[in-house]
Amino acid sequence: MNEIRNKLIKMIPRSMRILTRKVYLRDVTEYETYFSINLILKRFYHINLKEKINVILISSEHTEVLDFALEKNILSIKLTPDILSQLESNSSINITVEEKHMIIEQQENIQEKTSFVKDGNYYNISANGVLQLERLFSEYTFNESYMYADEIQTSYECLEISFYDNFNLNGYGLALLYPNKIIALDSTRAGTILKTNDFKNVTMGRAAVYVVKGFEMTPVKLSINEMNLITQEHNLKFLSESHELYAYIENHEIEMTAVKAEVIEDNVTMRMAYSENFEIKHFVVSDTVSEEETLFKVNSSRPGEFETEIPLSTLVDSFSRKKFKLITVGDEPLTLQPNVGYLEELGFGERLVINYQHENIKMWFYRRKDTALGFKVTRPRIRRQVTRIEGFNLEGFIKGRENFSGCSTYMIFEDRYSKEAVQLLIDEDFVIDLTKLDLKSIKSKDKTIIDVFIAMISEEGETVRKEKIKYKFSDYKKDNYYGSHSEKSGERNVHYHLITTTPFDNLKIETFTIPTEITIPDNAVEKDYNTWLVGERYDTAQDNGYAFYKYLKENTDVNAYYAIESSALDYEKIKSDPHVLPFGSDKHFEVALKAGVLLGTHDLENLLPYKPARGFFNYEDTVRVFLQHGVLGRKRVEYHKKYYDLPFDLFIVSSDPEKYDVVMRKLCYDEEDVAVTGLARFDSLPRGNKTKDILLMPTWRDWINTDEAFLTSQYFHNYNGLIHNERLIKILEDNDVQLNFYPHYRAQMYFNDEILNPSSNIKFIQLGTRTVQELLIDHSLLITDYSSVSFDFTLMNKPVIYYHFDVRKFFRQGKLRPLFQTFIGDIARTEDDLIDLIESQIKLNFKSEQPDISGIFKYQDHHNSERIYNSVKEKIKGRIDY
Template identity: 50%
Template sequence: MNTFRRKMGSRLRKRVPRNIREYLIKKVTLHDVETHAHHFTVNLTLKNFMKYQLEHKLEIELSSAGTKYGLDYRIEQNRLQIKVPYIVLDDMDGRASIEVKHNQKQMIVGLDGNEERQKLSFFSNDKYFNVSTQGSLVIENLLPGYRFNMAQPAEVEHLSAAYGHLKLEVKETVDSECRLACLYQSRLRVLEHVSHDANTMEVENFNILTEGHPTLYLLHGHELAPLTFSGDALTMDTMNHEITYLSEDGYLTAEITKHEIELTRFDASVEDDHINMQFAFNSPATLQTLMIVDATTGETVEVPFLSSEETMATEIQVPLSALIDTVSRKRLVLETSGPEPIRLQPNISNLNAIGFPGRIQAEYQHEIFKIWFYGRRDGLLGFNVAQRPLRRQVVQVDDFTIHGYIKGQDAFIDCTPYLAFVDRYSQEYARVEIDERFRVDLRSVDIIDIKSKDKTVIDLFVEIVHSSGNVLRKEKIKLKDAVYKKDTHYGRQEVMDSLGNTHYHLITITPFNNLKLESFMIPESIELPKGSIEKDMNMWLLGERYDTAQDNGYAMFRWLKAHTDIEAYYVIEDTSEDYQKIREESNVLRFGSKMHFDVAFRAGVLLGTHDLENLLPYKAARGFFGYEDTVKIFLQHGVLGRKPVEYHRKYYDLPFNLFIVSSEVEKQDVVMNKMGYSDEEVAVTGLARFDLLPYDDHPKDILLMPTWRDWINTDEAFLASEYFSRYNSFIHNARLNRLLEENDVQLNFYPHYRAQGSFNNEHMDLGPNIRFIRLGQQTVQDLLIQHALLITDFSSVSFDFTLMQKPVAYYHFDAKRFFRQGSLRPIPETFIGDIAHTEEALVDAIETYIHNGFQPKTNDLSGIFTYQDHKNRRRIYNAVMDKINSIGD
């Protein structure tokens, strides 16, 4: 009956037109916040609800630091008003959440699309709070390091301004430590380079400001006092903005707008190696430079105008390289000449279609690019450049032959398309020339010749190669209609080399269905098992990634040898730095050695922090030396919940028999509900490495340890990325470096292993109190133990830090893109600490922790760690033994 109802409901949804469905679908959205004497009200908009459906069926509860409060509410027409007493915020540490339940089912609260106009922030007890929604409502203390002294404002007696210069006189004397700050939409901007004289402050650097309507504050230490003002409005120019200061409700505020110039005509045409741009304006302008600003990185290319005379029209020749070298959206800015230059944003909102070029094409470095100028939402002139899409796909795998096609190669001049086979580790390659429709027998490709290791991965690419030998385009190729499984393959070949070694080549795919080859070698000296292989359940093989011994795998291995009679072995590549540290220990195996093969053939239990491919010298799949008869344990390398991971049960033909987690919440909400494992397949034990964390150390240095971005796949993309730009800027932040020096604090920068080659001393001129830590120089766990504050973005190493009762500051400048595929748990549940979205906010958090002696906030960690002791490895061992016994039964 339920199946019938679901089918009928689906059919009805398909039949009901979209405009009618809009009147049927119930929605709850966050509208605004109202403040009152003793409470504030969160107003939600209800769409398509009847009042009788809600009365007596709503439960509204605020949760903060493990304490829950029932909240009063009332319903008026289409508005649900939730009353929150200010007193509950006094006990709140960092953030709280409000759940709205209807008939005991949580209602998902969205945004109504008018966030720019909404009042969602407010003050309470000298703190600044904001209300947002992440499914449930979230109340956050946005600037916990600051105290807002709203009861004692500073009175401004006089304002004067000139180009790029503001003079502000207040009633009381201000000392040299005072600064001017602007607060707008939850962002605090602190103006540097402020000079003082008795009761006067002068500001000459406004570069940090952006458009908006901020309120101005006097900042002294960590106390912010609003500025009162009753004078007339005053307007000034800076290079980038026009700023008007005025009184609003008695407080000094600012209206900040970009300089604009209205275009009456704009044209562009390609001529040889440049674009000729013609501008006409509605008012005279004296132009000096055209600035081309990358919308992502902020990098700027400047092209001078030939004439700087005042005119109503002008033109300029822009090299194609300035527009195309980084394929991205850009802003065009016109800078005037003279002693008081301003940067004008071209406004084309009144341009007719006639005279506006739209899309054009340009040939650059043997490739045809699409170029177009367009009107942005704000009416300003925008520019974009795009490469012609190179469509490519493998449509069939027949034995060890692939069939596919490519389209779009006609956008390249004097070029040849190839299918390239590239070793993932050494980048050695082989190529096969292909046509628009191709058939390639992989047996004709000498895979052995390009292999860097006995067990390796060969990625497949379509390459467009110019006659000069330069590769103009390199794109991975997908397998059509593929179903991703880590432990299966689509084709197999066995080849014996001249020395009698047997190489296995397997056609497999990545999580994105990109085609690849996995290859492993069995040396001639290895005696393969005959007949069926009997696995020894007392022989356990452990590992992490091929090249590490510093995580849960190694911690578990050491404990097993010391406390049990398990025959435990640890496998690692002998070229890694970690191997050199542990090579003399008993039962440490060199990857691919004769002993490794012997143990791999016989071991009944496999325990890894990553995929079990890292443990075995052959393919971890059914049919390879009894792999299907092993007990497979996922030890993990972090606490799950922030982003989707590749260990879903559906990704395996032979899933893990046991999945280790740190809490009941992680087990139920993530591994069972979102990753498909059953109750008996998940054990709440805590992670093995947590047993080695001290709870009572008192270091004073700072560790910067960001994670990786999966969309960065080349060195060129890395150096052009916002990721590199943000961290490079942060490390060179003048206030940060001054803080570190003045307080004798060291900041140690340990980049993700994939970024080590670019984030290093060669690319960065580090300050005296900032040090770059090379991969393998210290273990991650040692680094975590040795530092007082961790700065990361989304890395799960933060959980180790939190477990040690030490503070974490998160830098979320690209959170929207990082979580583009969603998160497994709400952000407040797993990001325990301060979240900064801007560089200055991050430096603010660091300054607060330096000044308070790196004291952490008190947090309820029960949703992250069920156990906070040093018995995790014992629990893991018991859980594995129970699993072995249950399988044996």
């Protein structure tokens, strides 16, 4: 038989035979001295196949040929600890046969182990054409030892795991470790038992059961045959594999025998039939993006059938995909996923085009990959682009207008702050002379930004669609521009308008005004390197900028000035200083034109009254210094060297790891342009505690951008819940401790004294009434989440507690350094854990454990400003000598 088969195979052309080969990821096996990645080879018929295989690991650091073994159709790739120790980033593993790359696929619904732990690190193997070897969750430490459990008990929506008596469970919780995510379960402790009723974030798949304390993960070891847990959303089957506890999680499903959807005016009528013995109470529409769910009651005329009516707006308003669920009647309801995998004649994929609020939208029901019933809706696409910029003229096109009824097309120029706008009616192909527009009339202040939109506006004046427009040849940098224009107002002030783009290549216009009283030299402005202009954000004077300015005034002969808006609260405190310059004032312009050194905690936009760009008043001749807002390493920042035509000449940092691992390696600055000095504001930090007050100071979340998003956010829910927690209030009152809440400036409007009224021991600190540094000095314990102000607290040798209830989402775009390198202190994941830690710190009288912080602060003295000054002087010397 083999001879016949081989003869038949040889009759097939070689190219066709290669196309039939399949390589699948099966699992990962752990041996005493190495790990084995096991693959299944299908339709490989070469006799000497082993000699024709090549396996290469490719990472950003190096490439390496890997050893492998071949037994029948199983290819096992060997990973040794030495190989893993060299990996600093994610890597790929390529497999070639006869020098042809093999396409490696993941088996559907893979339930085998594809991950492993080594030396505290977690690795996962996945397949997407090539093998991906990923080191995930670098902020966690994974223990290879186990926590031994004694028993597991389950009931509806409840899991209890008992541990042996010698385990202290204080601070521990339960977590599920999937191949590529961690889901922490809100857990309570009772003696040697961890209990959870929190399954709202659980998803389908195979997950190992872990206990977690802070960022330390330990697997649970327990010998059981099988245990099932029913939750409203899922069925969890617990099994022991090599005595390690795993959960196999599946959705509840119900097989549909008929599904019909009909659009009647502004509603969609759904009729469904099923053969199983369930009584349905609610039909659920779930948004796959926002995860918001809307429930609708159903009408049932007979068992196994129901009908419900859904407003069309529920399905289409957000223009996102939807999925549907059914909720059963009863005290222990189940959420069922309608399975339409076996229905062949339901009209799936048939698109219905309807005119909805002036737009021709497409909508259709479909069978999702998980065989559930889904819904898609798409808006008509508007293709729009600026293809040419010359001088102050724009040329471009807009296509797709035929899909809008009763609408005209406009280009809108809108001030970013006041939202005042100029509208211009445009055709499909447009050429616009921007000099004809009165842009100066919509400016909210002398220096502002005007965003550019394309809009479809109905005859009634309703904006049906409004989208930003991109520039085809965008080369985004913070300090470049593509075209410009200047004009005089009736008051003889000169308005400069510059066409620029955002990081997403969207068009915008940056504009600034030079008052008529300002004399602009005709010749090149020669810079004075003993005149230094310092600033922070436009409206603050309480960070490294102002700290360094005060040092310069008190300790050097530098002619130093500080720029700040006159409307700022901080301006009132420092306006008596003649070297404090109101932003845009005559004196501000005079100093800005001649200053040879510019020093800011943010982009230099914040301290110059004009556009910081080549060609504007010899900006290119200045020495540009980034003083920093905090210690880098926790999250990605916008100061990469590639984003500047004229990057910073000097980048201030606090440690060698921050210099080499972050600013040089990640932000691509040269070694001689990064100075390890420490931050200026650190100089005025005392050491030790003087009070028994607690400061609660969280940072912001960039995904919250509307009032509704804030008030429905986990962020608001968690902090509002914390300050109203009865247990916390009692602890504060019993110990006569004050907790002062200082929300981020963007959250201040949502928190106030009226909200914080449950106890006189919890107070709201209004923005501008105290400087951040005063608050840090005057408190003994800081509670924050990810804010860099924690570094100031740590440097004062005072304890910090971090509240990380949304750590995965906050760091969704990645981290610059592992969390354990920058978060010095205790970390709470739940409100109960946070209150436990607060109570513990009060009992300890806020005593810090004095951790080693040399990896964050090279210098722990009060000479940071002096080192910054000397570093700037060296840069000036280099500029003059050059």
